[in-house]
Amino acid sequence: MPHRDAAAWPWVRARLLARRRRQESPATQPDAVVRIAVVTDSAAALPADWAAGLSSDGRLTVIPMPVMVGEEIYGEGEDDISETIALALASGTSVKTSRPSPGQFEQAYVAAQRRGFEAVVSVHISGGLSGTADAARLAAGRVGIPVEVVDSGTVGMALGMAVQEAARVAGQGANAEAVAAAATGQAGRTKVYFYVPSLEQLRRGGRIGAAASLWGTVLAIKPILGVDGGKIVPLEKVRSAVRAVARLEEIVAADASARTAADVRLAVHHFGNPTEAEGLAKRLAAALPQCPPAQISSLPAVLAAHAGLGVLAVIVGDNFAVDDAG
Secondary structure: OOOOOOOOHHHHHHHHHHHHHHHHOOOOOOOOOOOEEEEEEHHHOOOHHHHHHHHOOOOEEEEOOEEEEOOEEEEEOOEOOHHHHHHHHHHOOOEEEOOOOHHHHHHHHHHHHHOOOOEEEEEEOOOOOOOHHHHHHHHHOOOOOOEEEEEOOOOHHHHHHHHHHHHHHHOOOOOHHHHHHHHHHHHHOOEEEEEOOOOHHHHHOOOOOHHHHHHHOOOOOEEEEEEEOOEEEEEEEEOOHHHHHHHHHHHHHHHHHOOOHHHEEEEEEEOOOHHHHHHHHHHHHHHOOOOOOOEEEEOOHHHHHHHOOOOEEEEEEEOOOHHHHO
């Protein structure tokens, strides 16, 4: 009869009991397989750390939007151009933007196909402000992988929130239709409000009409603007910069207060005026104690080129578990 080590028996019994429990418990659900890749453009103002976390395996691709300063062309995200643009705007040097080429999108879509994704959802800056979505559609017709192009109808982190929602839903294993619907829905629930000291850059870039630009010149009026129907629209006319920022806060607070407190998410953009943005975020936090603190970031170069120095923008959207996408 073999020798039985009494000290070993408790360990054996424990292992047998653990095995029995595993057999009796429901099978663990496997992680969702991500079938859809998400592509966007640098106007989305996505947090760099968040975007990097999804870019490594191809789940997210951000196409850089070109900015021309004088005769030099820079790529958002490829070059550190914020200071260059700020100096150019301050000195009166020409600053222009363009849409990415269809070839850039085509490369991104083909790369997604090679990585084994079933389809791509491509979410972009409003077609009323840029031809980016058109370039994406041209590229979509040239590739073998199905591509769903979504014109978000918005800009900045309003677009970014739509992209994050698309990535979150894709991370749950959803199909392209569901991912596109998630991006569209999120964009539709998100509002953009902003103030610019001067409308001249927006006028030069063709983002507002010549008549509207008179608000900030001849009449010395400081307008509060928004994005509606995919275009920049005037919301209110205010007589001073101080009052304009105060009124911007009031508009944002009213919007956020009308939503379910736990679901509100805020983002603040600036360009060349981070201290003002931080002050604005603090005042919003005091006015809306039920809301999470606003995310503060510099406006993407492609948007700063049109808004100009001193812009303050606030995005009001839905809160969601962004980390789920990662």
